[in-house]
Amino acid sequence: MVDEADRIKNPWGARTPYGPGAPWPTRTDAHLAPGVAAHEVERWVPSASLLHSNGDAMDIAVRQGRIVGVRGRATDRVNRGRLGPKDLYGWQANASPDRLTRPLVREGGRLVESDWDTAMGRIVARSKDLLERHGPGSIGFYTTGQLFLEEYYTLAVLARAGIGTNHLDGNTRLCTATAAEALKQTFGCDGQPGSYEDIDHADVIALFGHNMAETQTVLWTRVLDRLAGAEPPRPVCVDPRHTPVARQAAVHLAPRAGTNLALLNALLHEIIRTDRIDRDYLDAHTVGFAELAAGVERCTPQWAARICDVPAASIEHAAELIGGAERLLSTVLQGVYQSHQATAAAVQVNNLHLVRGMLGGPGCGVLQMNGQPSAQNTRECGADGDLPGFRNWQNDQHVADLARVWNVTPERIPHYAPPTHAMQIFRYAEQGSIGMLWITGTNPAVSLPELSRIRSVLAKEELFVVAQDLFATETAQLADVVLPAATWGEKTGVLTNADRTVHLSEKAVEPPGEARPDLDIFLDYAARMDFRDKDGDPLIAWHDPESAFRAWQRCSAGRPCDYTGLSYDRLREGSGIQWPCTERAPDGTARLYTDGITWADPDTCESYGKDLVTGASVEEVEYRSLNPHGRAVVKAAEYLPPHEDTSADFPLQLITGRTVHHFHTRTKTGRVPELNAAAPDVWAELSPNEAARQGLSDGDLVQVGTPRGAVRARLRTTGIRDGIVFLPFHYGYWDTPAGHRPPDHSAGRAANEGTVTDWDPVSKQPLFKTAAARVTLVARRDTGARNTSETAGSRT
């Protein structure tokens, strides 16, 4: 067991090199509270990480009813014992003294402590009143990527068939909507094609807008171990920042923000021009290649070089590596998903694999990554703007099948339009047609774009806001009812990571005070609302995590995300298992599409597709004629200039992103001493050139302003392309005097004060990486001052 002194400074730990095709060696990381020895731990309770999307398996150390540490699980396929810094230290947040322990209700403009009966009574009274006066469309739910599967599924049933509203989405809209949409566009259905084991086999690993070193430290450790071993893979990195990934790359392309599609079209152009394409694969498994070839015909490296401001020779070099790969692995994350033309660009990464015929074999995979630990479950359970089990809202047979599972009439399930996405839910709340918004486990008052607008929506007198969380977040402070929730380690449930690995996370300790598991809260609400099925029996018949899991298994049967071969007992015996897991594939499924495309048939697909530029729906008839045999759809898209471009007043591009030490809005990580000390406050990054051009120096206090708002931050000069300013998005106000907003008459701390309200028309994912900004001096640096965190982010 390795308890390294400082995994803050070295997030990836020591190397365990290995060669291609060899199993990744184990390395067991652990961290126990000071003064607690391993033999003093009374119980090790199985769980998995809730602070990123990698799904690292771990055991929680319990002593005298308290969590006292964690240990990575060496037998698990995902992490082989390793843990990243957030997991090694993050468990301490559970025991923070400021956890919510009682429900709060708003009285005379203030939130006051109350009891469950009063709080739930108010929610139920408001729900019934709205249903009666305005119908189900007046109630909305905004959930997260951090609950468990059983909770999402229960929420999906109560919202879609209980209330009958179309307005249920997750903050997964901000992190993983484009991943899901890109998979639907290409393969007809959601479902991660690749597996983390593809890292063990790949000879080229292309990372598109994916700072894996900070977002998934353990997965990056796997890459570093390959790089340190025999026959290392060659990484290709697309990122405007000189990230730890870029430092290892054979080619690093740093395009202007908002130009990913132009770059990808040029890569495809080169691969087609040099005839590095697999015609047999294209003929057997795809439709639409001719359209792509015509679409990228004029997208030469020289053309893209002008748009992206990247040397044409670098684009050619990258195309050479990708075109020459024998086992190509690609990963995609927020640099693509939260940028202009998000889905169109993510789809072109799928196309790289289709034209090269590299899918389904060892090392040949696409990983359209997730940003949150259970984002995958939000998607599959239908808590995020999809119907449960990847069912197609445009397919009446799918809706009828779902109605059969729930024993309701099909009309009870709204399917006249796609489930409403989060940004539109907030728009309806702004306009007043949504009168109640129930927010679970997320913090829109910090995480959504253009915060002054979001705060004004949440603060509206007519909008009844319920916030269900661990702490008095910025959002909770604006709520009318606050429900104290239990979290990881205090409740049981399943969570599924970005490569479809399902883990069971078991209850280790009691939640504080009167805090309750989210599942119990939803079940309580369903019982109080007395939701019934078509025979008059309770709509939701389950009562605990395991019975909820079994209900979900029935809903998943026969669909791509089939869980019928799993059980709590099986997950307890071993460790993570990848879905689909069925009687026929009892050990799970490492890779999808090993033998052609499985779920694109018009009768089974989750989506008939959309126009990649406008987002307009493709109708069933069109899809049937385009793709009658259910092949992968090679979709082309033309590059369009970004919606908000730089100007004389706002000469820079603002991009926001994560840092290795924090998660989401720091609700947990900001309360962990080691993590907080590593990155206690917001900073801004500019290149040394750009800083000099703006008359600024490293360490200056600056204001990053856009037409919508401003942030005050210390400037760091780092390796980032000229013309771009970077802000980490984690920081908000709960640990400042104003509590939930910037101080009066002053700039804020949350990056989203200035971000633009704009989203990808296809995936509806907000664009956090395409705003015009300016950086101005507030005060020169104090001489002798030093920045605290230098592990994270880009470097000069």
Next chain:
Amino acid sequence: MTGITATLRVLHDGERTLERDLLTAAARHRTDHEIHHVATDLSRWSREHATRLADVGRHYDLDLPGPQSDASPGALTALKEKAAEALGRRPETGLLLLYDLRELHLAATRNSLHWEMLAQAAQATSDDRLLGLAGACHPQTLRQMRWTNTMIKELSPQLLVSA
């Protein structure tokens, strides 16, 4: 004037009008952000169509002006912009949005039918230049129609029922 030149002229005017209407809708619905951004993007297609129609028109002895030099609905003053935003946050603008989308859809449909006529005439006369033009532009007009239709389909239930 032949039927072809008459159709070229009316389509050229139709594309000019649609560009302006898309930009007007984009300005009016700036708090419906997707409408604002996508309508602006789609106006570029109509602008390009008007340019190409004017270019091709010369081969038919037509002197078409091409797109308007500034098709935007007039620079909004800061005050007007604020007013549009404030107004945009009131519920009754929902109905206005649906009506605007309806008009955009009808205008695009009108253009689409003219593209259809031109393409048919081009086939009948083996006019490759005209066929190429219609082949390049008509699909984008159809995409403008699909977009307005999709937005109407998605927004109507909420804007007509719950507001």
